[in-house]
Amino acid sequence: xxxxxxxxxxxxxxxxxxxxxxxxxxxxxxxxxxxxxxxxxxxxxxxxxxxxxxxxxxxxxxxxxxxxxxxxxxxxxxxxxxxxxxxxxxxxxxxxxxxxxxxxxxxxxxxxxxxxxxxxxxxxxxxxxxxxxxxxxxxxxxxxxxxxxxxxxxxxxxxxxxxxxxxxxxxxxxxxxxxxxxxxxxxxxxxxxxxxxxxxxxxxxxxxxxxxxxxxxxxxxxxxxxxxxxxxxxxxxxxxxxxxxxxxxxxxxxxxxxxxxxxxxxxxxxxxxxxxxxxxxxxxxxxxxxxxxxxxxxxxxxxxxxxxxxxxxxxxxxxxxxxxxxxxxxxxxxxxxxxxxxxxxxxxxxxxxxxxxxxxxxxxxxxxxxxxxxxxxxxxxxxxxxxxxxxxxxxxxxxxxxxxxxxxxxxxxxxxxxxxxxxxxxxxxxxxxxxxxxxxx
Amino acid sequence: xxxxxxxxxxxxxxxxxxxxxxxxxxxxxxxxxxxxxxxxxxxxxxxxxxxxxxxxxxxxxxxxxxxxxxxxxxxxxxxxxxxxxxxxxxxxxxxxxxxxxxxxxxxxxxxxxxxxxxxxxxxxxxxxxxxxxxxxxxxxxxxxxxxxxxxxxxxxxxxxxxxxxxxxxxxxxxxxxxxxxxxxxxxxxxxxxxxxxxxxxxxxxxxxxxxxxxxxxxxxxxxxxxxxxxxxxxxxxxxxxxxxxxxxxxxxxxxxxxxxxxxxxxxxxxxxxxxxxxxxxxxxxxxxxxxxxxxxxxxxxxxxxxxxxxxxxxxxxxxxxxxxxxxxxxxxxxxxxxxxxxxxxxxxxxxxxxxxxxxxxxxxxxxxxxxxxxxxxxxxxxxxxxxxxxxxxxxxxxxxxxxxxxxxxxxxxxxxxxxxxxxxxxxxxxxxxxxxxxxxx
Numbered sequence: 005x006x007x008x009x010x011x012x013x014x015x016x017x018x019x020x021x022x023x024x025x026x027x028x029x030x031x032x033x034x035x036x037x038x039x040x041x042x043x044x045x046x047x048x049x050x051x052x053x054x055x056x057x058x059x060x061x062x063x064x065x066x067x068x069x070x071x072x073x074x075x076x077x078x079x080x081x082x083x084x085x086x087x088x089x090x091x092x093x094x095x096x097x098x099x100x101x102x103x104x105x106x107x108x109x110x111x112x113x114x115x116x117x118x119x120x121x122x123x124x125x126x127x128x129x130x131x132x133x134x135x136x137x138x139x140x141x142x143x144x145x146x147x148x149x150x151x152x153x154x155x156x157x158x159x160x161x162x163x164x165x166x167x168x169x170x171x172x173x174x175x176x177x178x179x180x181x182x183x184x185x186x187x188x189x190x191x192x193x194x195x196x197x198x199x200x201x202x203x204x205x206x207x208x209x210x211x212x213x214x215x216x217x218x219x220x221x222x223x224x225x226x227x228x229x230x231x232x233x234x235x236x237x238x239x240x241x242x243x244x245x246x247x248x249x250x251x252x253x254x255x256x257x258x259x260x261x262x263x264x265x266x267x268x269x270x271x272x273x274x275x276x277x278x279x280x281x282x283x284x285x286x287x288x289x290x291x292x293x294x295x296x297x298x299x300x301x302x303x304x305x306x307x308x309x310x311x312x313x314x315x316x317x318x319x320x321x322x323x324x325x326x327x328x329x330x331x332x333x334x335x336x337x338x339x340x341x342x343x344x345x346x347x348x349x350x351x352x353x354x355x356x357x358x359x360x361x362x363x364x365x366x367x368x369x370x371x372x373x374x375x376x377x378x379x380x381x382x383x384x385x386x387x388x389x390x391x392x393x394x395x396x397x398x399x400x401x402x403x404x405x406x407x408x409x410x411x412x413x414x415x416x417x418x419x420x421x422x423x424x425x426x427x428x429x430x431x432x433x434x435x436x437x438x439x440x441x442x443x444x445x
Numbered sequence: 446x447x448x449x450x451x452x453x454x455x456x457x458x459x460x461x462x463x464x465x466x467x468x469x470x471x472x473x474x475x476x477x478x479x480x481x482x483x484x485x486x487x488x489x490x491x492x493x494x495x496x497x498x499x500x501x502x503x504x505x506x507x508x509x510x511x512x513x514x515x516x517x518x519x520x521x522x523x524x525x526x527x528x529x530x531x532x533x534x535x536x537x538x539x540x541x542x543x544x545x546x547x548x549x550x551x552x553x554x555x556x557x558x559x560x561x562x563x564x565x566x567x568x569x570x571x572x573x574x575x576x577x578x579x580x581x582x583x584x585x586x587x588x589x590x591x592x593x594x595x596x597x598x599x600x601x602x603x604x605x606x607x608x609x610x611x612x613x614x615x616x617x618x619x620x621x622x623x624x625x626x627x628x629x630x631x632x633x634x635x636x637x638x639x640x641x642x643x644x645x646x647x648x649x650x651x652x653x654x655x656x657x658x659x660x661x662x663x664x665x666x667x668x669x670x671x672x673x674x675x676x677x678x679x680x681x682x683x684x685x686x687x688x689x690x691x692x693x694x695x696x697x698x699x700x701x702x703x704x705x706x707x708x709x710x711x712x713x714x715x716x717x718x719x720x721x722x723x724x725x726x727x728x729x730x731x732x733x734x735x736x737x738x739x740x741x742x743x744x745x746x747x748x749x750x751x752x753x754x755x756x757x758x759x760x761x762x763x764x765x766x767x768x769x770x771x772x773x774x775x776x777x778x779x780x781x782x783x784x785x786x787x788x789x790x791x792x793x794x795x796x797x798x799x800x801x802x803x804x805x806x807x808x809x810x811x812x813x814x815x816x817x818x819x820x821x822x823x824x825x826x827x828x829x830x831x832x833x834x835x836x837x838x839x840x841x842x843x844x845x846x847x848x849x850x851x852x853x854x855x856x857x858x859x860x861x862x863x864x865x866x867x868x869x870x871x872x873x874x875x876x877x878x879x880x881x882x883x884x885x886x
Contacts, residue, residue: 139580140621145704165702170645171636175704176617176711180581180806181669190670192803195612195744204611206744206802228622228713229631231884255803261606263586263616264705270617271803272669303636303647361647362633362696362712363884365621443672443804 007096009033009103010287012427017108017117018124020055027278027421027431028053030106031287033099034278034432035084035243038130048133050079050087053278053433054106057124061102064123069116070101083137084279088223088242089368092283095223095242099283132277134184135245136221139367141182141273142359143217143249143375144174148349150378153390169299172306172350172358174372177249178270182371185246185277185435191412191442192271194255208442209252211395212410215376216321216386216418217247218345219275220352221369223282228365234308237353240366244285246276246321246418246435247373253389253409275371276435280422284430288422290316292351305361306354315351320344321377321420323386327405328413335402337417340391343377343384412441448537450474450544451728453868458549458558459565461496468719468862468872469494471547472728474540475684475719475873476525479571489574491520491528494719494874495547498565502543505564510557511542524578525720529664529683530809533724536664536683540724573718575625576686577662580808582623582714583800584658584690584816585615589790591819594831610740613747613791613799615813618690619711623812626687626718626876632853632883633712635696649883650693652836653851656817657762657827657859658688659786660716661793662810664723669806675749678794681807685726687717687762687859687876688814694830694850716812717876721863725871729863731757733792746802747795756792761785762818762861764827768846769854776843778858781832784818784825853882 008014009031015022016030028034038051038058051058061079064070075098078086087095107113116123145151148168155163167173183189191212197204223242226232232240249269256268292315301307308315324337350358355372376386385391388409392398395408410416415438421431449455450472456463457471469475479492479499492499502520505511516539519527528536548554557564586592589609596604608614624630632653638645664683667673673681690710697709733756742748749756765778791799796813817827826832829850833839836849851857856879862872 140619167636167638167645167699167702171700173700173704173707175707176619178581178617178805179620180808180811181804183669190804193672194803195608197608203741204608204744206746228624229884231634252803258608259612259614260703260705261608262701262705263614264701264703266614266616267799267803267805270805300644303645305647358708362635362693362708363622363631364619364708364711367621370621443670 009099015108016054016106017113018055018057018106020057026055027433028055029428029430030054030103031428032280032284032430033102034280034284035087035135036278037082037084037133037135038125040125041129048082050081050084052102056127058127058130059102059106060123060125064105067119067122069105069112069123073098084135085137085369088221091224092239096283099281132184134182135277135279136369138179138182138371139369141177141179141371142174143177143373144172144350144355145375146172146348146350146355147375147378149347149380150376150386150390153378153385157394170303172355174355174359175264177273181270182273182275185274187274187437188440189250189272189274189437190440192252192255192267193442194252194267195258196254197258204258209255211253212439213251213253213388214323214410214416215249215251216323216341216343217249217373217375217377218319218321219245219247219371219373221245221279221371222366223368225367226360226365229363231363232357232360234306234311234353234357237356240356241282241352243279243281245279246420246432248274248416248418248435248437249373250274274435274437276432278433280430280432285317285422287427288318288424289314290318290346292316293347293349302354306357311351311353315353316346317422318346318424319420319422321386321418324417324419326415327401327403327411329403329405330401331415333403338401341383341385343379343386345377347379348374348377410439412439414439450540456549457495457547458554459496459498459547461498467496468874469496470869470871471495471544472869473721473725473871474543475721475725476528476576477719478523478525478574478576479566481566482570489523491522491525493543497568499568499571500543500547501564501566505546508560508563510546510553510564514539525576526578526810529662532665533680537724540722573625575623576718576720577810579620579623579810579812582618582620582812583615584618584814585613585791585796586816587613587789587791587796588816588819590788590821591817591827591831594819594826598835611744613796615796615800616705618714622711623714623716626715628715628878629881630691630713630715630878631881633693633696634883635693635708636699637695638699645699650695652694653880654692654694654829655764655851655857656690656692657764657784658690658814658816658818659760659762660686660688660812660814662686662720662812663807664809666808667801667806670804672804673798673801675747675752675794675798678797681797682723682793684720684722686720687861687873689715689857689859689876689878690814691715715876715878717873719874721871721873726758726863728868729759729865730755731759731787733757734788734790743795747798752792752794756794757787758863759787759865760861760863762827762859765858765860767856768842768844768852770844770846771842772856774844779842782824782826784820784827786818788820789815789818851880853880855880
């Protein structure tokens with residue numbers, strides 16, 4: 005269902021939105037929550053990224069540039085949740101109005117451009133907040149390349165467990181420790197056991213890692229006991245973000261049997277400040293990844309013609325790393341990986357349907373992450389565990405420093421965008437975090 | 446720190462609170478959230494169980510019987526969260542005032558008794574709601590007897606994994622599907638694989654189970670990055686409830702590797718409607734269970750003199766089961782187990798400290814459950830998986846019906862109480878749920 009907001013020829017009167025490398029052309033219009041400079045956090049409200057600026061939706065309503073629709077007034081809130089719980093109709097109407105308002109050449113655009121200072125905030129003057137009040141956070145494991153790389157380290161002969169090709173494996177993560185891009189992450193302490201030891205010790209993690217993932221936010225929820233058919237998943241997906249699922253590998257190795265990762269993950273999870281809507285992402289949908297010959301088809305409840313045809317998303321996720329020394333010496337961050345989301349074994353629709361297949365209720369604002377997005381090749385591995393083969397093959401930074409895992413002062417910046425032939429790409433902005441030293445004992 | 450509210454000789458002018466078998470003597474005063482009969486849910490407010498009645502705290506404030514303190518006015522809310530986030534000082538003052546108000550022989554008690562109809566609601570005329578807005582839900586695995594019984598089914602020679610005696614094993618559960626006592630639970634559908642099959646099928650679980658657990662609610666939270674020392678845990682514990690961690694064993698077996706239980710658990714978790722405060726529980730504290738000779742001591746961060754001395758809780762958890770036919774024939778529910786919480790390998794303080802030891806932030810209203818509470822003997826096993834040895838030894842009900850796992854129409858009622866010599870016992874009320882048939886395909 006393409007509409008005018010997907011018009012590839014559309015340009016904005018916000019000139020920075022027309023530059024080829026921007027994450028935020030007028031075809032994107034992602035939502036975030038912001039305050040300006042010294043404003044109190046209580047005034048946080050929804051904004052829309054456009055080039056290097058933010059459109060203050062509430063200011064646009066107050067200026068009479070946007071009708072005070074349910075969706076537009078939902079943007080007065082300090083989270084996206086109110087907007088997310090509205091139906092697609094309301095959301096789509098707001099998107100159309102925003103597109104019209106920001107377009108070059110439209111009547112609304114001319115009126116808006118004339119009062120630009122009252123509705124636009126330069127992004128570098130804004131503070132971006134956690135955009136969503138997240139009820140439950142679920143992390144999947146949907147990249148077969150990641151699962152295979154990691155599984156091979158533990159079980160060289162049978163890297164994939166028997167359930168992998170049937171079950172979109174997932175587990176519950178921690179909602180309380182999800183933070184927005186830019187919040188520093190303190191190295192966690194925890195129990196680890198050295199390979200040659202019988203007894204664990206408690207101290208700072210020495211195998212701190214990132215995981216590059218795509219997140220999806222639930223818009224409308226479902227009732228407890230009422231599964232979501234795969235053909236109905238679209239009604240429930242509001243939009244997408246980047247996720248850094250920080251992981252302490254040494255803590256994970258020692259704690260995870262038999263109930264899964266816990267303290268290895270829940271000390272922090274970083275998400276991008278901008279949420280790209282499902283509607284904006286529509287032109288970037290592609291068929292679900294083809295299963296290799298011999299692989300079983302998904303069970304019926306995970307299968308639909310539409311999912312096969314357009315369940316994939318042509319997203320690219322990048323990871324950039326800089327050490328403290330690199331930043332001191334003004335050396336740009338190193339690109340560590342660039343992974344295609346198009347190769348995921350399970351689609352987002354399959355994850356949603358599987359999650360609710362037992363009647364589990366998803367609520368507006370819930371976050372589901374894809375699991376580490378990795379491709380088959382070394383330049384497409386979305387975490388250091390894979391990239392360095394668990395530390396066996398350290399990577400070398402431009403300064404000559406080497407890394408098996410993250411060191412204090414390292415900064416990880418994830419970026420990502422959706423691409424389609426002959427279309428402007430649309431991006432997520434950054435998902436950024438720097439590692440602070442652990443507490444001393 | 447005993448105080449007047451722990452006086453064992455205290456009696457209430459609410460006569461049903463003085464009966465020996467009541468869960469709710471004046472020494473208890475647990476909090477819940479209720480409405481009366483046909484009232485709108487929006488009017489839900491905090492009440493206190495006393496005998497077979499509920500004290501409407503808000504009504505007592507409005508009648509001038511309670512001072513409008515911060516804690517008392519927090520009780521106008523439809524959840525306990527506002528009350529829970531106040532410090533112990535406020536909470537303790539409210540408890541004292543409530544105790545005085547409900548006491549026989551006090552001035553306040555005489556005044557209150559004279560207007561009883563305006564402040565007391567018979568429990569059988571009330572609707573009890575989910576008492577707490579739960580942000581994150583964590584489930585532990587702290588009964589070594591449960592872990593051993595279950596582990597033995599899978600690994601007869603080494604039932605306990607090497608981490609068990611060092612790590613209070615836990616994992617994140619689902620907050621959205623936590624329901625209050627009385628809400629029916631629909632049998633989940635999911636992927637399972639028969640023992641002799643290579644390919645899974647999707648359908649109703651055939652190994653539906655309960656797990657009897659004790660829950661603890663977080664009062665004051667901690668900031669992200671700021672662990673909680675074991676000597677400080679008391680500041681963060683608001684109170685306790687019963688938890689039924691419903692589990693689909695066949696779904697669990699197939700899905701849980703490598704990231705832990707997911708759809709096997711998140712279709713529903715039932716909690717008791719009443720929250721027994723940590724303050725009420727104080728006289729029922731006992732030393733932490735002694736570790737068997739040869740077991741390693743807890744690592745330093747999990748060790749404190751106070752925890753050794755009084756980290757345990759002398760709680761008894763019971764599970765009662767009735768089939769639909771038993772209820773038709775008016776046959777009372779069968780007691781399946783009675784398990785002592787005193788034998789848990791890890792204390793609640795250790796679970797809290799471990800949870801936050803990596804800097805993970807706990808928030809007001811978060812729920813931590815203990816994991817299945819089992820003792821060593823067959824009459825103290827807190828789930829059917831253990832009781833029937835995974836279905837190998839079915840139990841027989843008074844009707845002659847047998848059970849390997851739960852059948853449609855079965856109702857599980859958990860009860861629990863704290864006990865201490867020469868003290869009235871204080872209980873949790875019920876944690877009840879009946880199994881509804883699965884959706885048809």
